[in-house]
Amino acid sequence: MITSLHSPHVERVKALLGSKGKKVRKAEGIFISDGYQAMKSALRPGYSEAPQIEKIYATTRGIEKLQSEFLSTELSQWEIVAPDSVDIYSPKTIRATVGSLWNLPVVEDVELDEITKLAVASDIPLLVFDGGGESSLLELESERFISLFGNEARGVPDLTAIDLQPDIRYISIPMLGKTESLNVASAATVALFHLAKGRLGAS
Numbered sequence: 001m002i003t004s005l006h007s008p009h010v011e012r013v014k015a016l017l018g019s020k021g022k023k024v025r026k027a028e029g030i031f032i033s034d035g036y037q038a039m040k041s042a043l044r045p046g047y048s049e050a051p052q053i054e055k056i057y058a059t060t061r062g063i064e065k066l067q068s069e070f071l072s073t074e075l076s077q078w079e080i081v082a083p084d085s086v087d088i089y090s091p092k093t094i095r096a097t098v099g100s101l102w103n104l105p106v107v108e109d110v111e112l113d114e115i116t117k118l119a120v121a122s123d124i125p126l127l128v129f130d131g132g133g134e135s136s137l138l139e140l141e142s143e144r145f146i147s148l149f150g151n152e153a154r155g156v157p158d159l160t161a162i163d164l165q166p167d168i169r170y171i172s173i174p175m176l177g178k179t180e181s182l183n184v185a186s187a188a189t190v191a192l193f194h195l196a197k198g199r200l201g202a203s
Contacts, residue, residue, distance in 0.1 A: 022087050029052060031089040033101070041099030046100045080146075083109045112157055119146050119166035124167045128156050129191055130180040133172035136192055140171065147191060149184050 016026050016032045025031045081088055088106055119126045127147045150156035173190055
């Protein structure tokens with residue numbers, strides 16, 4: 001039981017959450033996850049290499065809730081994060097996953113050329129989601145694919161300079177009304193749900 005704010009446990013947590021937290025998390029391979037849903041998922045990992053629990057700190061209210069009882073990316077099978085993307089292990093990002101972090105393998109700092117090489121080697125189509133894409137999401141039926149979602153402002157980087165050219169398909173999501181595009185989270189949710197419908201139906 002922690003009885004003092006000067007406890008080494010408190011200092012440990014502060015170091016992982018502070019301004020230098022990202023550096024500490026990367027160096028030590030440890031991060032902080034809080035919230036009931038995250039705890040429930042962490043205690044029932046969905047795959048063999050899911051993050052492992054080191055310590056559990058719970059308030060009285062948290063214990064009572066635990067005793068009483070994926071997000072869209074879980075529709076995929078892997079989450080691949082580019083080097084300049086958000087810190088996947090920041091407290092805000094972890095809270096936003098609502099426990100899916102323990103159910104979905106995540107690979108960080110993967111360069112775009114590595115993704116294209118994987119697509120070529122595996123003979124898997126590379127689906128680039130873009131508001132101006134020539135193909136409609138509704139036309140796709142593939143069960144094996146790699147989907148690329150870019151920044152809302154800049155989109156996916158130019159792929160023409162990549163040495164190995166996989167089967168690249170530029171995909172748009174049909175929109176009603178005057179709305180031009182969705183934000184990247186909404187686009188990924190809609191696209192991955194549509195692409196996973198075969199597996200969803202089978203299960």
